[in-house]
Amino acid sequence: MKQLFGNAVVGQSGGPTAAINATLAGVIRGVQAQLGGCIGTLYGMRNGVEGLMQEKLIDLSAYFDSEEKLSRLEHTPAAALGSCRKKLPKMGENDAFYEDMIAIFRKYNIRYFFYIGGNDSMDTVAKLSAYTKDHDYEMVILGVPKTIDNDLVGTDHTPGFGSAAKYIAVTTQEIIRDCAVYQIPAVTIIEIMGRDAGWLTAASAIGRVVNGIEPDLVYLPERIFDLQRFFADVRAALAKHPNVVIAVSEGIRFADGHYVGEGTQTGTTDAFGHAYLAGTGKALELAVKAEIGCKVRSIELNLPQRCAAHLASGTDLWESVRTGCTAVKAACEGVTRCMITAQRVSDEPYTIEFEPKDVSEIANKIRYVDDAFINMDSNHVTDACCHYLLPLIQGEEHGYYENGLPNHLIFD
Amino acid sequence: MKQLFGNAVVGQSGGPTAAINATLAGVIRGVQAQLGGCIGTLYGMRNGVEGLMQEKLIDLSAYFDSEEKLSRLEHTPAAALGSCRKKLPKMGENDAFYEDMIAIFRKYNIRYFFYIGGNDSMDTVAKLSAYTKDHDYEMVILGVPKTIDNDLVGTDHTPGFGSAAKYIAVTTQEIIRDCAVYQIPAVTIIEIMGRDAGWLTAASAIGRVVNGIEPDLVYLPERIFDLQRFFADVRAALAKHPNVVIAVSEGIRFADGHYVGEGTQTGTTDAFGHAYLAGTGKALELAVKAEIGCKVRSIELNLPQRCAAHLASGTDLWESVRTGCTAVKAACEGVTRCMITAQRVSDEPYTIEFEPKDVSEIANKIRYVDDAFINMDSNHVTDACCHYLLPLIQGEEHGYYENGLPNHLIFD
16 A cells, blocks of 8 residues: 555544543654654544534644653543544445545545544444545544453453553552451442443452452452352351452343342432432442341442543553554554554563554454453452453553642643 | 650551551651650550450561561551540449550550540540549550541641542542543532531642632532522533532531431332432432433542542651651650640641640540631632642652552551
């Protein structure tokens, strides 16, 4: 394929992470370093393809005129360009949408399209790839992965996951310390993100191979959740020591397919008369309280899991930047309709190589936690799982502070 | 008062914080440095006075034989010695209890009693002070303050508060970034600890005087919570921008005295048929959803507020150590039946002085957020409040890491 010369556009899409801005910085660094030398101006689309369609573009090449700004961007959580959840039309259903998009590309002479995101974003990349393949506008389209869920197929792990995993692993260690101070029997349930895949919840157990400190029980959505087995597990744990800590994925389900956290019931109202939707942790808290009767508490780690840039994984941030750079380099070498994946070369020393893979083979699939990573009793992870996870949380990046608070980079 | 020579015992009591071990380290450092030269062995009581009564004592003088151990202790969250919630008998109600305690003091030649804790712990200190005053065992009894709630009277602030405030201030900044990525109207409610006093919730707003980034609305338990006024506030905020972030204390109450989070209702059950107790944030989430109809989310910061040692305030840790040292020095100078308080000498440069105050004047009182720190509309804090709080969150202490995880100090 001949090398294209033109401008580029980059967008962020889907849920925020602590590392998606590092990947954006990587794309900017790649263009500024002229890796390949084929890209002129790099535009950023505000709020993903939604902003692109409204021509809400900023000139990132001009904006990032200092190392200080880029470095601050790398340590800023969420998506500095804004995000969106827009799903592109299916092929053949709304050609006018794609024609409008191509018209914008023509207007700005955009020949390179980089989209940073997770599963839904790779669907966007795959659709745009399919459309442009058959139409008269030559361009390079690349997906740059980002998701705390670690659930993209074809890659060893995803940028953003390591930082969320580190936050979860460290916070679990701290919660276990907190719970250890009293002597009365108590159960603490930590609810962790992950609707379909249990990677983040598994990260709560990394301490096993570092200092031996981990939750007593870990439940992932890859296994059917059985309430009676759960009660038996909790009783067995309480028989060993008084302070039982349990990690559960928000997405665990009963054998009938219902989420454990589905708690909307007729007649279930709060102080204002409104219907209730329980969280998974809350539902289990109440179940343990009723069945076992000891002190119980549930903790939903919630948004800080994905936006705690103050406790990012150094490995994750560094790989995120490199993933962005690699996308630019690959694009200028003519690679298109691909996502940049990471392939693990070895565990010790931990080494990865980047490899572009056909995005149509990645979009709309889910990578579940391997069978070998879940124990026989379906109530914990295996050592192999911890060893897979451990390299991803190495290194501490706390970001920049000014007057006691983080000094985030915010576009005006 | 003549100087007593003998051994000392130190305990931790009440809820854990990220800084209570720093105060313990301060007491150890004080004894090891022989500030006053009157203390022989320093014992640590496991699980506060509960462990003391069972003679569960460890020789801290012997255990802490290296600077590395002490420094790790300072960066370990929760209470390394364990804690308890034991309330001592009222004067005259159970003399046998106090006699047993004095017998243990005699056995170990303990003449110095240091108790690190909050309001309930100062009650213990006050009672033991009162008992020993009238009985034939001369000893020095000092309270060393610790509470994330900042609700002890007679002191500018309490050790432990600054670290919790920093965690809340930083996490709020990150949550605001996370919420800013989408364009659809959305309300995010952050529930922060504080049953009676709103100090911790106020800390969510410190960003105002640093970078201008703060929650749109802040509600403290010092003011009556009115649901209709709240809805009007939220509507006004949504009219200005789509991503509204609100900080609320768990302890806010309606005019009738009921907590907003009191959600136990007849017929209110979850998937398992158990009664529900809503959190304050959850209750408001459902109220906004029903009344305004936009996207709403609630986040309960929960235990990490008090145990996130990975984001401690440098100022808080340093003052916590100094408070412990100061207690030892004061004790050897004959000060007894007091709590060590901090008096602010100036804001700029921020300077404090330590001063022992009669513990009976402190125990069982609550220090509320000053009127001057809450705005006229009762829906935010004032600049004066931010300026009071700002010095307390200065400096970042992230602790020690090993293989990607915190390297906490844990007694065997």
